Amino acid sequence: MSKSNRISMSVIRRLPRYYRFLSELNEQNIDRISSTKLAQIMNVTASQVRQDLNCFGGFGQQGYGYSVSQLKDEIKNILGLNNDYKAILIGAGNLGKAVAMHMNFDTLGFELTACFDNNERKIGQQINNITVRDEAELEDFCSQNHVDTAFLCIPRVCVENVLDKLYSLGIRNYWNFSHYDINARYNDTLVENVHLSDNLMTLCYRMNNNN
Amino acid sequence: MSKSNRISMSVIRRLPRYYRFLSELNEQNIDRISSTKLAQIMNVTASQVRQDLNCFGGFGQQGYGYSVSQLKDEIKNILGLNNDYKAILIGAGNLGKAVAMHMNFDTLGFELTACFDNNERKIGQQINNITVRDEAELEDFCSQNHVDTAFLCIPRVCVENVLDKLYSLGIRNYWNFSHYDINARYNDTLVENVHLSDNLMTLCYRMNNNN
């Protein structure tokens, strides 16, 4: 984390991609790579690779390149994937379940510690060793357990209500699958949005204009 | 679609957001809005709003602003949401199910016409009036029915195999939830990726550096 003046979002959003490709190379027991080679594989320019990496420090060596496993670990550290941020999931519908079952949170810096829903039929269900709790227990749980992040997998109309509660309980970080604009209501929050329908609309546009 | 020389991806990816906010305004029976007002609501600059919209034509009127419902419809047309692209879903696991049940495809320019899985237990299940078919039927189905797009909700290791088949059947548009790099294998394809873990890693980074 040597020279972190202020890293641009463009760079930050590329880091997971570097991490993925380096992990693959590592699994293939390739222990050395040049920016040119890595750029080819990732379909970017070598310049970009070198500039991106140099935002965080000189991990390479002239005439040699980069050590795959070292670089992978560096990026893992930069991303902070060794963290153990406590997360709760709000909404145990299809999307919530998919998210809970599909992701390896422990390799992503998180631990899913609880799951809440307000639907009678969902409460009590098991998802990956976690029992779905009644949303009414949210306040109790959050005051008794440290919670860093909330994953919101509930319909847009339900968000405001839940968000106000979560915010009042001190939660400031959100992984948001709804279309509710969290930052507009609380601007001291940190939000990553997953707008699936936006993504699909973009595909639609591109299919129409084929580009 | 008047002055569509070449629209930048930055602009294209903002269109769904405009569409969402305009739809909201429309539901609130607000029939008129200025770029300044819209920009405030969306937390962007008025310049950007005007510039973005003017990529596609002069939808506003000096001294008045924009008609909300007209502008909404224009953007809907630009995005091509009136289309009826035939889509198939590959993978009826949690993620695939979530996607199938959660999205209103008809409002997004698509129609989900079939769903495939290679897991015995999944085959025959019903998802939103669609029966999960055996992946072995994929070839038959695609030759008997027109298919525009495939939604890939299968593990990375399974993609290559399925992709080769889909490509050979003429499918060139993909909504990809796996980490397989489709464009690297077939560069004449149109791909929108949903990389959930990349997104979560980004959140992790931002929590660490709180920005």
Place this chain on the structure above:
DNA sequence: TAAAGATTGTTATATAATTAACATAGTTAT
């Protein structure tokens, strides 16, 4: 161990995206 080759880190250049400025044209109020 010295010369040739490779590849980084970094600075300079080019391109893209965003924001600002403003003349033009329509709206509103009197």
Place this chain on the structure above:
DNA sequence: ATAACTATGTTAATTATATAACAATCTTTA
């Protein structure tokens, strides 16, 4: 009908991002 506003469309300026260039330095080989 006219004057005072309002807000667009568009061009200009600024800022951000991506690419290219290259000197510095480590590696490899003979």
